[in-house]
Amino acid sequence: MRGIRILCLLAMVSLVLTPLAALQTSTTPASGPPAKAEVKAGAKPAAAPEAKPAGKPAATKAPVKRTEPVVPAYSDIKQRSAVIVFYVWLWFSIAVLVYFLLQWVKEADRVYKAKYYEPEESPRKGNPMAPALGE
Amino acid sequence: MKIDLKKFAAWFDDRLALTPIFKYMTKKEIPQHEHSLWYYTGSSILLFLVIQIVTGIMLAFYYKPTLEGANDSIARIMTEMPLGWLVRSIHSWSATFMIAFVMIHMIAIMLTKSYRKPREATWMTGMMLIVVSMIFGFTGYLLPWDDLSLSATKVGTNIPAAIPVVGKWVTQFLRGGDDVTGDTLTRFFIFHVCILPLVIFAILIVHILLVQKEGMSVPLKDEIAKKTVPALPFWPNFVLREVIIWLLLLGTLLTVSLLLAPSLGPSADLLAPAPKGVKPEWYFLFLFQTLKIFPGNIGPVTGEFVAVVIILVGILGIFFVPFLDNKPETIKGRLFTYLTYFGVIYAIVFSIWSLL
Amino acid sequence: MKINNAYFTRRKFLNSLLGGWLGAVVVSFISPIVKFVWPPYKEPDEVKLAVADYAGMKPDEVKTFAWGNKPGIIRRTKDAGFIAWVGVCTHLDCNVTWVPDKEMFYCACHLGWYDKNGVNVSGPPPRPLRRLDVSVEGEDLFVRKPEAGAKA
Numbered sequence: 001m002r003g004i005r006i007l008c009l010l011a012m013v014s015l016v017l018t019p020l021a022a023l024q025t026s027t028t029p030a031s032g033p034p035a036k037a038e039v040k041a042g043a044k045p046a047a048a049p050e051a052k053p054a055g056k057p058a059a060t061k062a063p064v065k066r067t068e069p070v071v072p073a074y075s076d077i078k079q080r081s082a083v084i085v086f087y088v089w090l091w092f093s094i095a096v097l098v099y100f101l102l103q104w105v106k107e108a109d110r111v112y113k114a115k116y117y118e119p120e121e122s123p124r125k126g127n128p129m130a131p132a133l134g135e
Numbered sequence: 136m137k138i139d140l141k142k143f144a145a146w147f148d149d150r151l152a153l154t155p156i157f158k159y160m161t162k163k164e165i166p167q168h169e170h171s172l173w174y175y176t177g178s179s180i181l182l183f184l185v186i187q188i189v190t191g192i193m194l195a196f197y198y199k200p201t202l203e204g205a206n207d208s209i210a211r212i213m214t215e216m217p218l219g220w221l222v223r224s225i226h227s228w229s230a231t232f233m234i235a236f237v238m239i240h241m242i243a244i245m246l247t248k249s250y251r252k253p254r255e256a257t258w259m260t261g262m263m264l265i266v267v268s269m270i271f272g273f274t275g276y277l278l279p280w281d282d283l284s285l286s287a288t289k290v291g292t293n294i295p296a297a298i299p300v301v302g303k304w305v306t307q308f309l310r311g312g313d314d315v316t317g318d319t320l321t322r323f324f325i326f327h328v329c330i331l332p333l334v335i336f337a338i339l340i341v342h343i344l345l346v347q348k349e350g351m352s353v354p355l356k357d358e359i360a361k362k363t364v365p366a367l368p369f370w371p372n373f374v375l376r377e378v379i380i381w382l383l384l385l386g387t388l389l390t391v392s393l394l395l396a397p398s399l400g401p402s403a404d405l406l407a408p409a410p411k412g413v414k415p416e417w418y419f420l421f422l423f424q425t426l427k428i429f430p431g432n433i434g435p436v437t438g439e440f441v442a443v444v445i446i447l448v449g450i451l452g453i454f455f456v457p458f459l460d461n462k463p464e465t466i467k468g469r470l471f472t473y474l475t476y477f478g479v480i481y482a483i484v485f486s487i488w489s490l491l
Numbered sequence: 492m493k494i495n496n497a498y499f500t501r502r503k504f505l506n507s508l509l510g511g512w513l514g515a516v517v518v519s520f521i522s523p524i525v526k527f528v529w530p531p532y533k534e535p536d537e538v539k540l541a542v543a544d545y546a547g548m549k550p551d552e553v554k555t556f557a558w559g560n561k562p563g564i565i566r567r568t569k570d571a572g573f574i575a576w577v578g579v580c581t582h583l584d585c586n587v588t589w590v591p592d593k594e595m596f597y598c599a600c601h602l603g604w605y606d607k608n609g610v611n612v613s614g615p616p617p618r619p620l621r622r623l624d625v626s627v628e629g630e631d632l633f634v635r636k637p638e639a640g641a642k643a
Contacts (some may be wrong), residue, residue: 018458069209069281072220083393093516095388100509101379108372193527217526 148446157370159347164366165373166353173243174351174373176236176288182381183233184335184389190226191328198278200324202317205280206402211327213399224396225388231270233387237268245456245475249352255457259343262378262454267335272416280320281400286413288323289315294426298447316405336395359464399415414489422446424489453478455488505643534559534577537635545573545632551607553589558635561621562586563634564596566607573618573627575634576609576620 165174197216199208212219238257241261244250250258275286292315295305353364362405367373415423425446429438452459460471521567548554548567549604556563563576564587578596580587585600594604595612603614605631625634 053348067401069400070213071398071399072213072224087390087393090389091386091510094382096512097382097516098379098510099508101382102504103370103378103505103508105375108375109367112372114370188522195522196528216530218523218525221523222527 155338161368163347163350163369165369166364166366167350168354168364169355170243170247170354173240174238174245175355175377176243177346177472178377178385179380180233180236180240182384183229183236183388184339185247186229187226187233187387188332190222190229193222194226195215195328198266198324200278200321202280202320202465205278205320208400209279209399214259220396221392226312227397228388228392228395230275230462232384233271236266237265238418240267242475246472248355248460248468250457251352251355251460251463254345254349257342258437258457259454260345264335267331267338269418271327271331272418274323274331276416276462277320277323277326280375280403281401282407282410283400283413285315285405286409288319289409290413290414290423291419294439294443297437297443299440302465332394337490355463355468380449417486420489421485424485427489500511532560534561534636537633538563540632540634541628542630542632551594553591558634564589564620565625565634573632574608574624575623575625577623578620580616581611581618581620582614582616 140164165171194212195213197208197219199205211222212223213222216222244258272293273288277284292306292309295309296302307313309319309322310316311322377409414420426439426442429442431438433441439485456471460468462468463471494530495497496617516601538556538558544567545554546569548565550567550569550571553564553566556565559579563575564578565573565575566589568574575630578587580598580603582598582603582630585598587596587598587603587605589595590597594607596607596609597603598605598614598616601615603616604612605616605620606612608619609622611617622637626633
């Protein structure tokens with residue numbers, strides 16, 4: 001029994017980590033700002049945030065005033081794949097969760113119809129599925 | 136060391152006495168009939184509101200509400216912060232979803248006439264919530280400070296000026312002066328993150344408490360026939376179904392945010408001419424078009440004044456509809472149902488017309 | 492596997508499966524939020540300056556530059572080279588200042604003193620100032636993080 005529980009836990013953890021890993025690698029900003037900062041009291045740092053840091057911007061930022069709109073776009077295939085992986089995982093998780101929830105709904109309706117639980121008699125806190133006897 | 140949850144819960148219960156709340160949640164019942172699908176709209180609005188608050192706080196960490204810094208700070212969020220573009224996208228789309236569901240909720244209530252006695256106060260607080268939500272959208276729209284949002288704000292804050300006597304003061308209050316400036320931006324930011332959240336929380340608490348107190352309404356014909364409608368307990372049956380709906384909505388929101396992330400125009404120039412295609416957010420389009428169809432002058436007053444008066448009368452009419460539609464089971468009730476259909480068609484047609 | 496009586500029932504198993512998956516989804520949503528709210532800002536690996544600004548420095552003259560968000564300190568040595576440090580006190584991160592009369596660095600927060608080579612000599616600072624490598628390449632003066640091992 002304990003082994004099965006541990007296996008389920010491991011499966012779930014790996015299911016979470018895979019798309020997370022896919023997302024993290026493409027969305028962490030490059031280490032620090034591109035570090036070639038012109039330094040002097042007056043000069044503005046020529047900050048050209050390369051499209052790599054975070055997400056999928058493809059903007060080229062003019063040093064003083066931006067004249068181009070910032071359009072979110074993929075900058076490499078890895079980001080695009082990461083987003084697709086996340087998208088698939090999201091809907092798969094929702095499907096799984098909705099399936100389980102529908103089972104739970106059926107059970108709750110069955111329990112209610114069988115008058116197994118009378119609202120006036122026993123207010124239930126916490127897990128409504130735990131039967132009153134044993135467990 | 137085993138942690139005894141029951142003792143833990145009992146400690147809180149001794150001091151906070153929360154058991155009555157849990158008891159109520161199990162006792163509360165949701166009627167099941169052909170229109171019970173609309174019961175889910177209320178909690179969906181709550182879901183989107185919570186998402187707005189969370190993403191809004193995250194954005195507000197890095198947003199700079201000044202004329203010089205606003206647009207660039209959003210560009211920074213979108214390009215430098217991890218998944219910043221996604222946070223902004225979710226915030227923008229969740230606003231659309233929330234107001235869409237607010238409209239659906241309102242129309243459902245109007246068609247099922249759930250505003251009738253004893254739920255008039257719930258309806259009126261609900262109308263106040265709609266107005267606050269739309270002001271949320273309006274103030275938020277300016278914050279990126281690009282050409283489109285600046286022009287839309289100029290037009291929008293000019294409309295109250297058409298109200299007689301107080302109009303000019305209202306416009307000056309909204310703008311922080313006679314014109315839209317950096318002060319307007321800071322002012323709108325404070326409206327958006329401080330004043331309006333407090334207002335909406337206050338009204339929302341009253342609204343939700345009223346809903347709990349009055350219970351869920353049943354359709355008019357069942358009430359007339361005095362039929363007992365089968366019902367489900369709120370906890371756990373209805374809540375589980377709500378969670379399913381929330382998950383599906385969350386998935387849809389994330390999908391749309393990922394695939395259709397908004398872009399950001401360059402920073403607005405206060406002196407530049409208005410750009411082409413100025414339009415407000417979609418939920419204001421029908422009002423915008425209504426204003427446009429009135430001619431410049433009607434007799435001694437401006438067309439805008441007439442339009443504003445008509446719109447205000449309409450809003451007041453909807454606000455007081457529980458009192459106007461006081462005999463919902465008669466022909467008068469039918470009239471109001473047809474008026475609702477007419478209102479919906481008018482809003483949709485005018486919105487589409489304004490885009491053409 | 493048929494068990495006549497069990498403490499861990501099928502119902503509990505399914506419940507934990509649902510709860511566990513729900514928890515996993517929640518964690519996966521929380522993690523990007525956490526990353527967003529705790530942005531991983533690092534110091535620059537190198538900073539490029541114009542030699543012209545620093546070429547005219549006399550021996551033992553000290554100038555400052557921007558090392559990311561922190562102040563950097565450059566001192567001209569007697570053999571016309573440069574030494575650079577991160578001008579942040581190693582005690583509690585206050586910015587240090589150069590006191591020309593004493594030819595020492597002073598941290599005003601808790602009266603810490605460093606000598607002209609950045610070594611902590613008095614007060615609470617536990618370590619010398621962090622050294623940075625300076626190299627002149629043509630018209631550019633590069634200040635870099637020291638190679639691994641030489642970092643203070």
